[in-house]
C-alpha cells in the first residue's frame with residue numbers, strides 16, 4: 450500500500466484500490482477509431498501511398514474476396530497448386546480453397562519468417578505453380594530471395610499484405626515485389642471496410658472491371674458509429690463505456706429485426722459476399738488521411754513499448770526502416786488468461802490466430818503451433834499515446850503474463 454497525500458484530499462491515503470480505479474478508466478481499443486476531422490478532411494490530397502496510387506487495382510469489401518478472385522483466375526488459367534504457410538488466419542486459406550486450388554503447406558518460423566530450406570525443397574520437388582506469402586504484422590519477408598526462387602521454378606508470387614499496409618523495406622513497399630498483392634485497408638486505417646487487389650504482372654483485365662455490389666447503408670452506418678465511438682471512448686472512457694452499451698443494444702435490436710449487415714473482421718468466408726465492393730465512405734476517408742503520420746505514430750508506439758518491456762517479450766522487436774507494425778506481438782504463457790486480465794484493465798489485447806483452417810491439421814509445424822499458443826496482439830495504433838503505452842507496459846508487468854523463457858518452451862514443443 451502506498452501512502453501519498455493527494456491534492457484536494459488531505460490526509461487520505463492512496464491505496465492499491467485507488468490506483469485500480471484510476472487504471473480502470475483507461476481504455477485502449479484494439480483498433481483505431483474515426484474522428485470528424487478524418488471524415489470531412491479535404492479529399493483529393495496529392496500523394497496517396499501504395500497501393501492506393503497503383504494501376505490495375507480492384508477495391509473489395511474485404512481482402513478475402515480479393516484473394517478468392519485472383520486465385521480463381523489463376524486456377525482457371527491452369528495454376529492449381531498453391532504453396533501456403535502453415536501459420537495463417539484461416540479466411541485467406543478458405544478463399545484459396547473455395548477458388549478451387551489445392552494447397553501444399555510450407556512451415557513458418559517462430560520469428561514470423563519462412564523456413565527457406567523447406568520451401569526450396571518443395572519448389573524443387575515441383576507440383577506447385579503459385580507461392581502465397583503472408584507478411585506478418587508488418588514485417589516484410591526477404592522478397593528478393595523469394596522473387597529469385599519463383600523465377601527459378603516458374604512460380605507466380607502472391608503477397609498477402611493484409612497485415613502490412615504502409616509497410617516496406619526502406620522506401621520500397623510490400624506488395625510491389627510479387628505478381629499480385631492483397632491488402633486489408635480497415636485493419637490499419639479507420640475505415641468501415643476495404644480490401645484491395647493489386648495486379649502487377651500477368652494482369653487479368655476482367656478483374657479490374659469486375660461489377661461489384663454495394664456494401665449496404667446499415668452496415669456502413671453501423672461501422673462508422675463503431676469507429677466514432679472507439680475514438681470517443683479512448684478519450685472519454687467513462688462516458689464512452691455507457692455509449693458503447695447503448696450501441697450494443699441497438700445492434701441487438703437490428704439483429705432482432707433481421708436487418709442484414711455484411712460484416713468485416715473474423716467472421717469466416719462467406720461465398721455470397723465475394724462480389725461486394727468497398728463502400729463509398731471508405732473511399733472518401735481514404736483520400737483525406739495523413740499516411741506518413743499514421744506510420745510514424747505506429748513506429749513510435751512500437752519502439753516506446755519495446756523499451757518498457759523485457760527483450761524476450763515479443764516475437765520480434767527489430768523494426769527496420771520502412772516497417773509499419775500492425776500490433777505488438779507479445780509472447781505470453783497463457784493466452785486466454787492474459788487476454789482476459791488485460792481486457793479487464795481496459796487493454797483490448799487480441800488473441801492472434803488460435804487455430805488455422807481445419808485443412809492444415811496434421812501439416813502444422815512446431816513453430817506455427819508455438820505462435821498459435823503464445824502470441825497476443827497489443828494495440829500500438831495511431832490513437833494510442835505515450836500514457837497509454839506506459840499504462841500497458843505497467844499492466845503487462847503487474848499481471849506477470851510473459852512467457853518465462855523461450856528455451857523451456859522450445860523443449861516443451863519438441864517433446865509434444
Ligand SMILES: Cc1ncc(COP(=O)(O)O)c(C=O)c1O
Pocket residue numbers: 510511512513514537538540541583609611612633634643644713714715
Ligand atoms: C493474413 C490475412 N489475410 C487475409 C485476411 C482477410 O482480410 P479481410 O478481413 O479483409 O477479409 C486476413 C484477415 O485477418 C489475414 O489476417
